[in-house]
Amino acid sequence: MRSVVVTGAGSGIGLSTTELLVDAGWHVVAADRDADALARLDEKMGNRTAMLTPVALDVTDEAAVARLADQCHSLAAPLAALVNSAGIAANVRFADTTTDMLRRIYEVNVVGAFALSQALAPVLHENGGGSIVHIASVSGIKGNLGRSAYGASKGALITLTKIMAVELADDLIRVNAIAPGPIETPMVKENHTATTREEWHRTVPMRRYGRPEEIASAVAFLIDDRQSSYITGQILAVDGGFTAAGLMA
Numbered sequence: 001m002r003s004v005v006v007t008g009a010g011s012g013i014g015l016s017t018t019e020l021l022v023d024a025g026w027h028v029v030a031a032d033r034d035a036d037a038l039a040r041l042d043e044k045m046g047n048r049t050a051m052l053t054p055v056a057l058d059v060t061d062e063a064a065v066a067r068l069a070d071q072c073h074s075l076a077a078p079l080a081a082l083v084n085s086a087g088i089a090a091n092v093r094f095a096d097t098t099t100d101m102l103r104r105i106y107e108v109n110v111v112g113a114f115a116l117s118q119a120l121a122p123v124l125h126e127n128g129g130g131s132i133v134h135i136a137s138v139s140g141i142k143g144n145l146g147r148s149a150y151g152a153s154k155g156a157l158i159t160l161t162k163i164m165a166v167e168l169a170d171d172l173i174r175v176n177a178i179a180p181g182p183i184e185t186p187m188v189k190e191n192h193t194a195t196t197r198e199e200w201h202r203t204v205p206m207r208r209y210g211r212p213e214e215i216a217s218a219v220a221f222l223i224d225d226r227q228s229s230y231i232t233g234q235i236l237a238v239d240g241g242f243t244a245a246g247l248m249a
C-alpha cells in the first residue's frame with residue numbers, strides 16, 4: 001500500500017478525492033484546518049479507518065507543515081503522492097479587492113501549496129519518486145469576472161506547476177495541475193449567485209456544473225504511476241469544455 005497526503009480533505013474536492021483514493025487502496029493522510037470535518041470523515045470511514053490518518057493542519061502554518069513532513073518519513077505505507085486541494089476563494093471586482101484579501105488568498109492557495117510541496121518532495125524522493133497534483137482553476141487560465149485575487153493565485157499555481165515539474169524531474173517526481181471548471185461544492189454554494197450560475201450554464205458547453213468526484217478521478221489518474229508515468233508539467237482542465245469554447249451560438 002502507498003500513502004498520499006490530501007490537503008483540504010474535509011470538504012468538496014479534497015473530501016471526494018480522499019474517499020475515491022481510499023476506495024482505490026491508498027492510505028490517505030487527510031489534512032484540513034477544519035478538525036470537525038475531519039472527525040466526520042473519520043466516522044464515515046467505518047471499518048476502513050486504517051486507510052485514513054486525519055491531521056488537523058492549517059497549510060499556512062509552516063511549523064505544522066514541517067511536523068507533517070516528519071510524520072510522513074515514518075509512515076507504514078510509503079508516501080508516493082501529494083494533492084494540494086486546500087484553497088479559499090472570493091468573487092469580488094478588481095476595484096473592490098483589498099490588498100489584504102489578495103494576500104490572504106495567496107497565503108493559502110499559493111504559499112500553502114508551495115510549502116507543502118517543498119516539505120514533502122524530499123520524502124517522495126527518498127521513497128523513489130512520486131506525484132504532486134495542485135488543484136488550480138479555470139480562473140487561473142481565463143479572465144473571469146471578480147477573480148482578480150483568486151484567479152491570480154491560481155495562475156501563480158499553474159506557473160509553479162511547470163517550474164516544479166522541470167526542477168523535480170530528476171528526483172522522479174511528476175508535478176501536474178488540474179484546472180476545474182465550476183464544481184458543486186460548499187465553496188461554490190457560498191460564492192455563486194443565481195446570476196453566476198446562469199452565466200456558467202451559458203458558457204460551459206456541457207451546460208452543467210461538475211461533480212467533485214469528476215475531479216477526484218482525474219487526480220487518481222495523475223497520481224497513478226501505471227497510468228500517467230510520462231505526464232508532467234501539464235494543466236488538465238476538467239471543465240465541461242469551458243476553456244476550449246469560442247462562439248457558442
Ligand SMILES: NC(=O)c1ccc[n+]([C@@H]2O[C@H](COP(=O)([O-])OP(=O)(O)OC[C@H]3O[C@@H](n4cnc5c(N)ncnc54)[C@H](O)[C@@H]3O)[C@@H](O)[C@H]2O)c1
Binds near residue numbers: 008032033059
Ligand atoms: N468548487 C469549484 O468550483 C472549484 C473550481 C476550481 C477550483 N477549485 C479549487 O478546488 C479546491 C477545493 O475547493 P472546494 O470547492 O472543494 O472548496 P471547499 O471550500 O468545499 O473545501 C476546501 C477545504 O479546504 C480547507 N482549507 C481552507 N483553507 C485551509 C487552510 N489554510 N489549511 C488547511 N485547510 C484549508 C477547508 O477547511 C475546506 O475543507 C480549492 O483549491 C479551489 O480553489 C474549486
